[in-house]
């Protein structure tokens with residue numbers, strides 16, 4: 001590991017009694033990048049980031065953050081981390097501003113400075129007018145933004161976002177993406193988990209795709225799509241029985257899910273009109289390949305169940 005590496009994990013493993021949630025994964029996060037963990041529910045994303053956040057010890061493997069082993073230096077590491085957990089854990093007995101000020105105390109930020117930072121953060125996340133509101137008065141999206149904003153109080157070098165936009169409507173999701181993009185320009189490093197392929201594609205410089213506690217592939221979003229799937233796929237929902245024999249005869253690789261069939265072929269454009277005319281009952285489209293197609297091709301399953 002060199003000084004530009006913020007997180008390094010080797011054979012990182014986490015077992016809960018007889019169940020292993022993270023099965024010996026290797027990855028590293030470089031300074032200034034947004035590194036993603038994409039995977040379906042239960043893949044082991046939260047377990048992984050909780051270990052990086054020094055909230056849960058690993059069962060086996062090596063894990064270093066800021067060149068420090070997490071087991072030996074949790075306090076030093078936590079001081080430089082911002083953590084936005086998957087579940088909103090705001091204090092319902094405190095108002096919006098108080099939630100930030102109390103959190104600032106964990107980092108020994110002086111009162112006056114904490115107040116200044118809290119005001120800046122509330123402006124940044126668009127909640128300045130809700131400063132005195134009770135937590136229960138906030139919408140789901142506002143709570144999510146507040147948890148996100150709270151993770152910025154100690155001006156972290158590494159920001160860990162666990163499903164930051166889960167449960168948000170598209171507008172709320174885009175807002176969070178804008179915050180991330182803005183913080184990235186100031187050099188913050190991100191470790192982000194998501195089960196939304198658009199989010200991973202939009203935000204992550206590099207990512208690992210996890211499934212059942214293992215890494216199924218890693219790389220830059222565009223390169224993964226290009227190398228593993230290609231430019232286009234044909235997606236069909238509602239197809240005729242003779243489609244599969246046709247595909248087998250032509251040697252077209254495909255995957256079926258309960259609701260659709262996806263064809264992976266270099267010659268998608270060429271096949272499309274024939275397939276759409278002869279074999280489709282309802283929707284049939286030729287579209288650009290995406291990270292969901294990568295997941296489907298590698299695992300045979302949908303990213304979102």
Ligand SMILES: Nc1ncnc2c1ncn2[C@@H]1O[C@H](COP(=O)(O)OP(=O)(O)O)[C@@H](O)[C@H]1O
Pocket residue numbers: 016019021039040041042043044045046047048
């Ligand atoms: N404290 C725990 N005890 C037992 N099993 C757990 C615990 N935490 C997580 N798991 C299991 O580990 C697997 C991975 O969970 P998690 O890391 O939360 O996945 P993800 O965040 O990708 O949805 C799941 O099967 C989950 O049920």
Ligand SMILES: [Mg+2]
Pocket residue numbers: 045046047086162163
């Ligand atoms: Mg999770």
